[in-house]
Amino acid sequence: MIQPLNTHYKGYRFRSRTEARWAVFFDHLNLDDRFFPKFKWNYELEGFKLTNGTCYLPDFYLKDLDCWVEVKGQKPTKEERDKCENLAWESNKPIILLVDVPGEYIPEIYCGDLTDSSGGAGWWTCRFGYNQNKKHCIEIIEADGRERDFFEPNLQKEYPCILAKWNVGKEGVNWLEYMAEPLLVEDIDDLGASATMFARIARF
Helix, strand or coil, rough: CCCCCCEEEEEEHHHHHHHHHHHHHHHHHCCCCCCCCCCCEECCCCCCEEECCCCEECEEEEECCCCEEEEECCCHHHHHHHHHHHHHHCCCCEEEEEEECCCCCCCCEEEEECCCCEEEEEEEEEEECCCCCCEEEECCCCCCCCCCCCEEHHHHCEEEEEEHHCCCCCCCCCCCCCCCCCCCCHHHHCCHHHHHHHHHCCCC
8 A cells, every 4th residue: 555655844743735735825826915814723633532433633723713724645445534523522513524636626514504494414515715804715616596594513603714606796705705715726827726726836
């Protein structure tokens, strides 16, 4: 079995080059250093022992979004997804799943949501952006036309940094900017893929 290469970046020793590339991606999630804050991340901030006895050390903690990030080199198994979900429930924080290097797959986030008639915790495809206050946020991509508010999995704490695309433009809802979201690799030449481009060409 091929072993991933340990990679050094910004004083961290990453367990794989893929993880390091996502760190580069996070560092380029800003439109302009003069007006937009740097994206704050921690690598392997804290480990957990879940109630089923599994030990789990998530790859990143994103301070601006108050959520975990798990990076996988290939599409995760059901067991790996279940592990992410268990961490989200027991830590009461959403978790973002990133697969392969930036640009290969659309990110997913596991969080809670409420509508006018139903709700619960589940996986949503997403991308990174800014709100009108120039703060980092996550946009849920799927649009089903229903009003939704997003929460941590047990539906007690609302996450205003998670916004739904279908709510944008409605009265009282923040607008979003998408100058640095990850795109599919065939769209890599798009100007909006700047963070993806820097991550993919980074040399360590």
